[in-house]
Amino acid sequence: DSGVTQTPKHLITATGQRVTLRCSPRSGDLSVYWYQQSLDQGLQFLIQYYNGEERAKGNILERFSAQQFPDLHSELNLSSLELGDSALYFCASSGPGSFNGYTFGSGTRLTVV
Amino acid sequence: AQKITQTQPGMFVQEKEAVTLDCTYDTSDPSYGLFWYKQPSSGEMIFLIYQGSYDQQNATEGRYSLNFQKARKSANLVISASQLGDSAMYFCAMRGGPSGAGSYQLTFGKGTKLSVIP
Numbered sequence: 001d002s003g004v005t006q007t008p009k010h011l012i013t014a015t016g017q018r019v020t021l022r023c024s025p026r027s028g029d030l031s032v033y034w035y036q037q038s039l040d041q042g043l044q045f046l047i048q049y050y051n052g053e054e055r056a057k058g059n060i061l062e063r064f065s066a067q068q069f070p071d072l073h074s075e076l077n078l079s080s081l082e083l084g085d086s087a088l089y090f091c092a093s094s095g096p097g098s099f100n101g102y103t104f105g106s107g108t109r110l111t112v113v
Numbered sequence: 114a115q116k117i118t119q120t121q122p123g124m125f126v127q128e129k130e131a132v133t134l135d136c137t138y139d140t141s142d143p144s145y146g147l148f149w150y151k152q153p154s155s156g157e158m159i160f161l162i163y164q165g166s167y168d169q170q171n172a173t174e175g176r177y178s179l180n181f182q183k184a185r186k187s188a189n190l191v192i193s194a195s196q197l198g199d200s201a202m203y204f205c206a207m208r209g210g211p212s213g214a215g216s217y218q219l220t221f222g223k224g225t226k227l228s229v230i231p
Contacts, residue, residue, distance in 0.1 A: 042221060042222075043204065101163070
């Protein structure tokens with residue numbers, strides 16, 4: 001167990017639907033990063049939150065949004081889903097301060113049918 | 114902008130032999146970090162080794178070592194005494210200096226699929 005918990009592990013949904021992916025960071029970590037891994041795009045950074053505030057945005061679609069709650073868990077919301085959104089979504093966390101390593105969760109595998 | 118290049122889509126190695134996985138990078142940040150992750154077929158990302166741009170010595174972690182050549186901007190992973198369980202995807206990644214917002218996100222290469230042959 002890496003200490004970063006992602007739920008659910010698998011998700012199958014239909015096109016046009018909305019889903020929420022959840023991430024609980026390692027205890028004490030303030031930063032949460034979301035990544036998308038697809039066959040054609042590889043591992044892409046989506047968004048980062050630090051202590052409840054958005055810190056950086058990467059290649060995140062407008063149909064996607066995220067937030068980090070006061071207890072530091074984070075949710076990634078994907079809406080109007082398309083077949084191309086099928087991917088493995090990772091959450092990673094890192095500690096306070098400038099840099100303190102990354103711990104990845106086991107990922108949520110999303111399949112859009 | 115940061116870029117990681119892994120030129121070997123797939124590699125084969127005989128069990129108990131050593132193998133080198135290539136990684137080159139490009140960045141304008143004077144301070145950066147380089148990572149290698151292993152992703153087995155089960156999907157999780159397993160941290161293997163880290164090299165900081167100012168580290169004087171090459172990083173080592175058990176059977177893993179990082180051949181860091183700063184002038185060439187390369188950070189090759191060397192796995193010694195390969196085992197069947199080493200069969201997996203291997204990703205090189207870079208963490209640059211903080212962006213204006215203080216973010217330290219990773220930039221990943223496309224990966225190398227390593228297959229260990231008995």
